[in-house]
Amino acid sequence: xxxxxxxxxxxxxxxxxxxxxxxxxxxxxxxxxxxxxxxxxxxxxxxxxxxxxxxxxxxxxxxxxxxxxxxxxxxxxxxxxxxxxxxxxxxxxxxxxxxxxxxxxxxxxxxxxxxxxxxxxxxxxxxxxxxxxxxxxxxxxxxxxxxxxxxxxxxxxxxxxxxxxxxxxxxxxxxxxxxxxxxxxxxxxxxxxxxxxxxxxxxxxxxxxxxxxxxxxxxxxxxxxxxxxxxxxxxxxxxxxxxxxxxxxxxxxxxxxxxxxxxxxxxxxxxxxxxxxxxxxxxxx
Amino acid sequence: xxxxxxxxxxxxxxxxxxxxxxxxxxxxxxxxxxxxxxxxxxxxxxxxxxxxxxxxxxxxxxxxxxxxxxxxxxxxxxxxxxxxxxxxxxxxxxxxxxxxxxxxxxxxxxx
Numbered sequence: 001x002x003x004x005x006x007x008x009x010x011x012x013x014x015x016x017x018x019x020x021x022x023x024x025x026x027x028x029x030x031x032x033x034x035x036x037x038x039x040x041x042x043x044x045x046x047x048x049x050x051x052x053x054x055x056x057x058x059x060x061x062x063x064x065x066x067x068x069x070x071x072x073x074x075x076x077x078x079x080x081x082x083x084x085x086x087x088x089x090x091x092x093x094x095x096x097x098x099x100x101x102x103x104x105x106x107x108x109x110x111x112x113x114x115x116x117x118x119x120x121x122x123x124x125x126x127x128x129x130x131x132x133x134x135x136x137x138x139x140x141x142x143x144x145x146x147x148x149x150x151x152x153x154x155x156x157x158x159x160x161x162x163x164x165x166x167x168x169x170x171x172x173x174x175x176x177x178x179x180x181x182x183x184x185x186x187x188x189x190x191x192x193x194x195x196x197x198x199x200x201x202x203x204x205x206x207x208x209x210x211x212x213x214x215x216x217x218x219x220x221x222x223x224x225x226x227x228x229x230x231x232x233x234x235x236x237x238x239x240x241x242x243x244x245x246x247x248x249x250x251x252x253x254x255x256x257x258x259x260x261x262x263x264x265x266x267x268x269x270x271x272x273x274x275x276x277x278x279x280x281x282x283x284x285x
Numbered sequence: 286x287x288x289x290x291x292x293x294x295x296x297x298x299x300x301x302x303x304x305x306x307x308x309x310x311x312x313x314x315x316x317x318x319x320x321x322x323x324x325x326x327x328x329x330x331x332x333x334x335x336x337x338x339x340x341x342x343x344x345x346x347x348x349x350x351x352x353x354x355x356x357x358x359x360x361x362x363x364x365x366x367x368x369x370x371x372x373x374x375x376x377x378x379x380x381x382x383x384x385x386x387x388x389x390x391x392x393x394x395x396x
Contacts, residue, residue, distance in 0.1 A: 060336075063337070064340065
């Protein structure tokens with residue numbers, strides 16, 4: 001026996017939290033659904049067919065929730081912190097490089113390469129930082145559509161920045177190598193690292209621009225960015241003669257700890273939303 | 286927002302705001318009636334997904350182009366009615382001017 005109220009109740013339960021918790025919007029959508037159902041019934045369809053037709057005309061409620069999240073978009077301050085860290089880091093390297101260039105210690109080609117590669121790598125770290133933040137908040141407090149939209153938007157922009165700066169930086173590096181080492185590409189660990197970062201920036205860009213990518217996969221991709229950049233940037237110090245201000249064992253230990261933390265974060269990304277929720281605290285960050 | 290017609294997604298999305306504002310200029314209305322009016326105006330060739338109309342309505346409300354109020358319909362059910370305001374009429378005029386430019390250009394080249 002068809003029961004409209006039961007169908008409506010099930011439909012309400014199936015809605016994403018952001019729609020379900022907005023009582024006014026819920027009433028508006030429900031009113032629409034009832035009206036659509038009644039019109040279908042008047043047209044002579046059976047109750048079940050009328051309900052299915054009304055429901056299908058509503059469309060994918062996940063998409064509706066995403067659109068509503070855009071309407072009431074808010075400032076997501078973790079994105080601004082990541083952007084600030086990026087500006088400070090790249091600004092510092094830029095200032096240092098200009099100083100070295102002024103002192104005649106570095107040539108323009110290599111100086112530009114250093115600044116661009118730093119911008120690309122730090123952008124990837126910024127994505128990793130946002131990913132880590134998202135994983136923690138999602139597990140501890142739950143994750144709203146608005147946060148997802150803000151996370152997606154910030155990471156899409158950072159991915160594009162990382163892709164462009166790393167691509168141009170690698171090209172300039174190859175040019176510099178051609179002039180100074182007599183070859184464009186030598187499969188040096190740093191070059192391989194740069195190539196891996198470049199490839200992962202492409203993956204991230206696609207991941208954050210496509211609405212089809214599952215949210216948990218995006219989180220994992222963001223965390224993996226941390227692993228790739230950390231290994232690509234600092235890993236060569238363990239096996240090559242590149243000069244670093246700290247000793248190889250220290251770099252190795254710090255890198256290992258960092259990678260283990262990322263593995264833990266990837267595991268946390270697999271947990272259901274709010275799995276480690278602290279009761280009595282609202283999810284608003 | 287797209288239905289079964291051959292209209293491109295971008296075109297339907299771009300025409301949503303002027304269509305909604307133009308329909309509301311005829312008089313206040315509510316979600317279901319707006320969708321029905323769009324279908325009527327396009328001879329059934331434009332079919333919006335119902336759920337996607339509301340984000341546009343809410344965005345227009347947030348932008349101050351339309352206002353909304355709840356009323357009890359003859360059926361006894363509460364409905365949210367939307368009405369265009371001065372800001373919305375201004376926005377509609379801008380959209381009309383832009384669409385007329387597009388229409389004029391296409392009409393000239395396809396003559």
